[in-house]
Amino acid sequence: MKANTHFAFFDEGSKKEIRRATLKAVAIPGYQVPFASREMPIARGWGTGGLQLTLSLIGQTDVLKVIDQGSDESVNAVSIKKLVQDTTGVQLTECTEEADIIQSRHRIPECSLTKEQILVLQVPIPEPLRAIEEREYMTKRMHAEDDYSGAWLMLFEQIMKFGKTATTADHPVSVHDRYVMAPSPIPRFDNPKMDHSEALILLGAGREKKIYAVPPYTSVKSLAFEDYPFTVESFEGAHCHLCGAVDVFLDELIDHEKGATIYQCNDSAYCIEQLNKQEKVEVESTYA
Amino acid sequence: MHETPILRVENLCKQYGTGCQECQDKERNSVEKNYCKSCGTVFAVRDISLDLYRGEILGIVGESGSGKSTMMQCLYFDTDITSGAAYINRPGKENENVFELSSQQKRMIRNHDYGMVYQNPVHGLKMNFSSIGNIAEKLIAAGNRNVSDMEATGKRLLTNVHIPLHRMKEEPEKFSGGMQQRVQIAKALSNNPPILFLDEVTTGLDLSVQANVLDLIKKIQRELQISMIVVSHDLAVIRMLADRTIVMLNGEIIEEGLTDQVLEDPQHAYTQQLVYSLL
Numbered sequence: 001m002k003a004n005t006h007f008a009f010f011d012e013g014s015k016k017e018i019r020r021a022t023l024k025a026v027a028i029p030g031y032q033v034p035f036a037s038r039e040m041p042i043a044r045g046w047g048t049g050g051l052q053l054t055l056s057l058i059g060q061t062d063v064l065k066v067i068d069q070g071s072d073e074s075v076n077a078v079s080i081k082k083l084v085q086d087t088t089g090v091q092l093t094e095c096t097e098e099a100d101i102i103q104s105r106h107r108i109p110e111c112s113l114t115k116e117q118i119l120v121l122q123v124p125i126p127e128p129l130r131a132i133e134e135r136e137y138m139t140k141r142m143h144a145e146d147d148y149s150g151a152w153l154m155l156f157e158q159i160m161k162f163g164k165t166a167t168t169a170d171h172p173v174s175v176h177d178r179y180v181m182a183p184s185p186i187p188r189f190d191n192p193k194m195d196h197s198e199a200l201i202l203l204g205a206g207r208e209k210k211i212y213a214v215p216p217y218t219s220v221k222s223l224a225f226e227d228y229p230f231t232v233e234s235f236e237g238a239h240c241h242l243c244g245a246v247d248v249f250l251d252e253l254i255d256h257e258k259g260a261t262i263y264q265c266n267d268s269a270y271c272i273e274q275l276n277k278q279e280k281v282e283v284e285s286t287y288a
Numbered sequence: 289m290h291e292t293p294i295l296r297v298e299n300l301c302k303q304y305g306t307g308c309q310e311c312q313d314k315e316r317n318s319v320e321k322n323y324c325k326s327c328g329t330v331f332a333v334r335d336i337s338l339d340l341y342r343g344e345i346l347g348i349v350g351e352s353g354s355g356k357s358t359m360m361q362c363l364y365f366d367t368d369i370t371s372g373a374a375y376i377n378r379p380g381k382e383n384e385n386v387f388e389l390s391s392q393q394k395r396m397i398r399n400h401d402y403g404m405v406y407q408n409p410v411h412g413l414k415m416n417f418s419s420i421g422n423i424a425e426k427l428i429a430a431g432n433r434n435v436s437d438m439e440a441t442g443k444r445l446l447t448n449v450h451i452p453l454h455r456m457k458e459e460p461e462k463f464s465g466g467m468q469q470r471v472q473i474a475k476a477l478s479n480n481p482p483i484l485f486l487d488e489v490t491t492g493l494d495l496s497v498q499a500n501v502l503d504l505i506k507k508i509q510r511e512l513q514i515s516m517i518v519v520s521h522d523l524a525v526i527r528m529l530a531d532r533t534i535v536m537l538n539g540e541i542i543e544e545g546l547t548d549q550v551l552e553d554p555q556h557a558y559t560q561q562l563v564y565s566l567l
């Protein structure tokens with residue numbers, strides 16, 4: 001087999017095609033743009049949509065961060081990083097602030113992103129109306145006609161059955177007051193981070209062959225009824241047992257020695273940064 | 289002085305197939321019943337014009353295949369028409385042929401001005417969503433974003449159609465045919481539409497349930513002054529419900545008038561046969 005010699009894996013033609021779809025996605029916030037999703041050396045359903053976006057965007061001087069559910073070290077994140085680095089030689093980082101491109105699965109980092117950064121989210125199911133309508137030509141028509149009764153009906157049913165909207169992740173959002181969009185399976189906690197985000201947010205679904213986007217400073221509203229306002233997961237009274245952070249998305253763990261529930265930052269890079277800062281303050285104060 | 293009809297239909301035609309020279313030429317007589325022997329085109333609805341007035345029930349009767357359901361589907365925008373016009377007497381829409389509106393505008397009319405009850409509840413309900421959710425769907429489509437408000441409306445309607453409220457969160461697929469029809473009626477009524485289409489709502493239901501649903505329809509007309517087009521091939525249903533009746537055959541209107549008049553003193557040979565065979 002001939003070794004792949006292209007920068008960033010793809011030939012220029014393929015990259016152009018993906019960029020073209022990306023530009024269209026940016027021009028029509030929240031609209032799902034079809035693209036010719038390529039075969040990748042990792043299996044579809046493992047972030048190939050996000051990976052193709054990253055490969056089409058990345059330049060030699062860019063710094064890349066890849067996270068999987070808040071972790072930089074998961075097998076999936078590591079294999080994506082390896083593929084990008086092997087074909088580009090770009091610098092990798094775990095520090096959110098240092099990254100130019102952040103590819104992520106199921107989380108948006110805790111520290112707010114800047115206009116210099118691009119967030120690439122991996123998407124399994126890009127169609128927010130799929131659960132109520134299986135046929136693609138029908139969902140396309142619903143988007144075209146701004147007919148989102150189905151998305152609202154899903155939330156209404158949840159309220160009837162559970163007394164509240166029961167979306168644990170991927171709670172639908174309205175982008176720029178026009179297209180209803182699946183924000184990818186991020187927790188509700190992360191939805192507000194999309195609203196007027198300074199960073200460009202790109203979403204890629206490899207298996208479903210769709211790219212969509214939230215351009216910087218775009219309104220993103222989580223769907224909610226007047227009398228059932230949108231709420232995020234609450235971690236009231238809890239804090240990270242390592243760094244002490246409170247206003248972050250926490251994982252629940254069991255402390256096996258004490259048999260008690262403890263909490264820990266889901267965004268591990270954020271947690272480490274907090275610990276480093278604290279250490280620095282401690283060191284400084286000892287010298288003072 | 290003449291009252292303006294709430295719905296006026298003019299020269300409505302719906303054909304399946306493109307037609308050919310044979311069937312376009314009336315002289316040549318290639319059309320048998322509603323079907324062109326030469327090209328296979330079906331002329332399901334042919335040049336139907338009718339008026340529906342406020343608060344009245346207009347009955348449509350005709351044999352199987354005469355085009356009743358097709359006409360209802362055309363009026364409710366479920367299928368594209370071949371030609372014709374319809375006007376609804378609603379503020380701001382009086383002079384617009386509703387068939388020429390954009391699909392978004394048509395959806396507005398469906399959600400605000402029309403209600404539909406299909407012969408087969410599968411077409412009118414999401415069978416695996418709760419019954420209250422099915423009613424809310426229509427309210428949501430009309431722009432309602434308040435859960436308590438929709439829940440209250442849904443409960444009131446379900447009570448009206450005698451669905452016990454402890455079953456409102458159940459899916460219609462768990463209900464009997466009669467109950468499904470009643471949920472459909474509740475849904476169709478949720479936005480207080482001035483115009484309601486009912487296509488064979490009692491077909492396939494057993495007699496006691498039929499009587500129940502018919503009573504309900506009568507009550508709705510009396511209390512809400514909703515105009516209805518009621519399709520049935522059952523003359524007894526038409527006799528009980530309709531103020532005026534239209535008889536259809538092969539896609540055409542062959543006779544119309546006050547229901548009593550049509551049923552007591554039919555003019556067209558086909559209607560005579562229909563009425564007398566029933567006696």
Ligand SMILES: Nc1ncnc2c1ncn2[C@@H]1O[C@H](COP(=O)(O)OP(=O)(O)OP(=O)(O)O)[C@@H](O)[C@H]1O
Pocket residue numbers: 304322330331332350351352353354355356357358359521
């Ligand atoms: N999709 C279609 N393609 C071709 N022909 C059709 C289609 N739908 C209906 N037809 C034909 O149109 C004619 C009218 O059918 P329609 O269902 O409107 O009759 P109907 O009066 O409602 O009959 P029924 O009493 O059996 O419900 C029939 O000849 C039918 O075969």
Ligand SMILES: [Mg+2]
Pocket residue numbers: 356357358407488
């Ligand atoms: Mg029929």
Ligand SMILES: [Zn+2]
Pocket residue numbers: 307308309310311312318324325326327328329
């Ligand atoms: Zn013909």
